[in-house]
Amino acid sequence: MKPKVGFFDFTSCEGCQLEVLNFEGELVELLKLVDIVNFREAMTEKSDNYDIAFIEGAITTEAGINRLKKIRERAAVLIAMGTCACLGGINCLKNFRTMEENLKIVYGDAAHYYNTIPARPVDAVVAVDYYLPGCPMDKDEFIALVKALLLNKKARLPNYPVCVECKLAGNVCVFEKGETCLGPVTRAGCKAICVTNGRHCWGCRGLVDDPNIDSEKEILQKHGLTTADILERFRHFNGYLEVSK
């Protein structure tokens, strides 16, 4: 029996769902292994009968909370897909302003039409079995997870920082170029794609299990960042950690 798979989107850019549609090389093989029964971005049919639920996006409305709880009840395995779902991601930046202020900035006089709650990751609402962090999520990690599920194997995320993959990629460390980086405390798995492409790490995959935040802060300070800069940098994708503490 092929497992039934559903994709469900909450507040996000839908880039992670798009990544699934981007599996050109693997899509045909993948469809031999699983039945996709729910995927609003790509299909009309909907089914409430699924084994594996992929959740994309942060939770930002009361209605979203209820919908997510229903999905959790139905799915044997629930996977948070992408940084928004795993960490709240960039959506949580709005949590640092009052909701009134947000509404006024964006909707002006029409603010009263719209009601949202502070953004939160999926596991702030329901239990999550597996995480696929990344903005957007990493295709190889997605496929590895699907294979692991089918083989009855536990999928593990790397528990070491991005520096490992960055070094293996042979990059020049951005600190040597006068920039700063969250790589030393951010969970690897992205193959240091940002540094490899001339940027620095923004922490989109969240922190490793036991990050040495104090040391990272010291290093950032030594390289010219103020405490406020550092906070802003961490907030980019990991803002929820800060408010939930």
Added chain:
Amino acid sequence: MTKHPSEEKSLYLPRVAEITSVETIAQKEKLFEFNFQDGKELGHKPGQFVEISIFGIGEMPISISSSPTKKGAFELAVRAVGDVTNALHRLSKGATVGIRGPFGNGFPVDEFTGKDVLVIAGGIGLFPLRSLINYVVDNRKNFGRLIILSGSKTANERMLVNELERWQVMEGVELLETVDIGNEKWGGTIGPVTTLFSQIDIIPQNTFAVTVGPPVMYKFVIGECQKKGIPDERILMSLERRMKCGVGKCGHCQINGVYVCQEGPVFSYARIKKDKLTEAI
């Protein structure tokens, strides 16, 4: 580089073995019997281990549980704790796996000749010790006394019960058992395995103590052995480490300068002290 490596075969290629029987020991433990497809013997010593593979899942180290005196097949007793162990538990008779080994030094059974052997097992530590016990049983006249102290968490978690009962009644085997937490059915000793030491009398100069169990147990067992007067060179234990290659290359099992897979897994307490392998116990 004098050898011609290209003529050597891969270190990492397992031989194919078939599962010839599976027996459930307890809730999470099973005993597997294997035969090599090419009909060859494993050719091991008690206390050695193999690397067993389930392709697509992975490879892991498991002690050989059967005695080399058992001909043809060999046995592994495995507790399901993770990927490979669970995958193995899902296999049944007729399935094939990959086996590399035997690896490691094993128990120094030759040194035991004519000596008393005191075996102290904690939990599934009994699995590797079974190879030693049955080796002594099968070569009974070569050894002195065989004393087995076996501890389990609860009465329901006693491992290899049939085997324990067999040894219990066997001539020349002294078996004492205890459980950490008793229940109404359990009429025996209650307490950690070290409580059994007060029930035995040994001649320390003539005894080898061999213990396998969870690392936390070792400190206490060593203490009891020392109290009995057994010299540190004769207190032996098998160390568990993370292991990948089994052949002294990958570095995972290293404690200080020692590669456990090569120089162990069996070490005397004297060696552990000398090489400061303290993180092991």
Added chain:
Amino acid sequence: MKELNINVHHITRVEGHGNITVNARNGKLEEITWSIPESPRFFEAMFRGRSYEDVTWMTPRICGICSIAHSTASIQATEAAFGVEISEQTLLLRKLLFHAETLQSHVLHFYFLAAPDFLGVGSVFPLVDTHTEVVLRALRLKKLANDLADLIGGRKTHPLTCVVGGFAKLPEVSELKAMRQKLVQAMDDMQETVKLFKGLEIPNFTRETEYIALKDLKEYAFINGDIASTDTGATPIDNYLEISNEFCVPQSTAKFSKHNRDSYMVGALSRFNNNAQQLSPAAQKAAEELGLKAICHNPYMISIAQIVETIHVIEDAISLIDKLTIRGLRGEKPPVKVRAGRGIGAVEAPRGILFHDYIYDDKGILVNANCVIPTNQNHNNIQKDMEALVPEIIDQSQEEITLRLEMLVRAYDPCISCSTHFLKVKFTQ
């Protein structure tokens, strides 16, 4: 008498959440609404107080499908604010990367999102068995688009290499040459695509409206030019607010727009209607073959316009690569001097014209942002189209009406999740 009760809660195969409601009682239409319940994300509020580098990094995350368009518009707005001049090489690379997204999005749309309607299935997945060749071709084309995005932008979604002033990493000339070859080969697949769509029956529905798109004298415009309207002619992008005129409506978290008439359209068909003569020869030929002629008033033809544009984009990408490889690529580190000021960026996202408008302080910190998203501009046109369409097809079954309405919405290829991120802000300057 006819009773209708259509309630499409979250239309599928579009990006983001939108609902269609149609109610008729005793043959009388009581309600036709196109509404957007998507949860707003407040990007504009999040931008405030952040440095321009952060803004560049955040903007792609507005929308996964048009991440390159947002990134480009954003960078251009910042460059305009700071007065940064970009090099010829940067401009060529930017256009090439932009083409990658147009390709990605168009192929996704006409094959994955729109085609299933014409082939009578609910998604592309069952087509894997029934129309294997079509699916494999679609996947090939999509892969090509994604490979191009990977090569220039560093990845498929949320480009990495684009920074204010230039590119953080350059492709190798050898990689560009290999890509060129793949683009040339893709033209065969596009010929097959034209054949496939020629054979499909496009619903016949027309409603005259205003068509707005970027227009550039030199070329079929994607990332530069003025704002052109089929009603009122061209005006510089700085006047975009006069065009977009956004307003809030209760049924939607996204804003609606109107200009010269009740509503206007942006996107592939708008671009075609304004700039058809500037298409590449092969694209013009395909348009003819597919029966697309400017000015076309049938919104269902948007998908066809996308196919035509795809051919144009492939041809243009080839010539961009030729220009780049002839010049050779040089590492450049463009100086960026921050200064206080306002800047506006406008690009043709796959779904239509997109504006980013920023005000920075003298430290390069964003003070105020306004972004006008193509789909917002189309919402009102969709609503008006529905109002015109339903009475024409009211005699059909509820299922048929529903499908026709869904196909209409899908034709617009709405990108709702990004449309809800922004609404107009009143500038207090």
Added chain:
Amino acid sequence: MTEKVLSKQNLNIFINTLLSRGEEIVGVKKKEGKYAFGKIADAEEVCLDYDITLLPPSMYLLPQREALLKFNIAERPVAFPVIEANPFILFGVHPYDIKAIELLDTAFSTDNLDTNYLNRREAATIVGVDCLNPNPNAFCPSMDTAFTDKGYDLLLTDIGDSYVIAIGSEKGQELLKGCPDTQEATQVELKRKEEERQKALGKYKVALDTPLEKLPQLLDKSWNSPLWDERSESCLSCGSCVMVCPTCFCFDVQDDIELNLVEGERYRQKDACMLVDFAAVAGEGNFRKDKVSRYRHRMYRKGKYIMERFGRPGCVGCGRCASACLAEIASPAETFNLMKGESK
């Protein structure tokens, strides 16, 4: 063997001749102001006056990821060994990296022969070059790795307008046959070579306070030093120090399967004792849970364990780790010197 001399211009011709013959050359190229080994397409790309490369050349002998087996589990599982080794030339390797490769040779041929490594090693031709502009973090003289008289097939020394070439093996001799206009080195040129080497020795900024052979004893005494805690406090467990190290060779083994869930491979990939999970086992167990135990383990490997096991130090003093470590704690020389200072 006698030494030869080759003009710089002719060296380029030599390289291009090799390339046109279809030889695969891995050499040192510029990368964003630094240097890195990579495939060479033209002699123009080759840098021979570099200080240090980002990653060590040993990664071409022990790749970051390497298949060990291919398997198929369709009906009866079968597995085949994968041993890949295509001839290639490792061009422009510094002596310390040559010595690091010698350590790997020892490690992979002691007790059990690792055919995957050894075959690739056999397929490699090593053209060394003396390091005349040492990296500021390097301490090669202390580790006896500033120069080497073996471990290479050819070894170049820059003497200004030309290179002195030492021939280290028949393979090297053979390779040099394709080289235009080599001359026997004159006494003057050999003297120049010696002078250049002496000059280079004066450029090292870091040195070990303890004689190399005394390192194990020093560490024997230092196990309980409070310095371990102090120094490891800021360790990020980022593994950078290990990832760039030419003498680190630990690996992890994993299975990977294709999407058809039938064919797959077992591969090994670089692993690092500085990473949190290196010694973790099933359940919650971890034999080196805290950063101090990992940090100390690495330093002991560098200064004691490897030396005692393989008879040569586990560090060649290249200084890559010190350059890579953001916390500025990874340099073995600096650490050993502190221990020395304390034990006084």
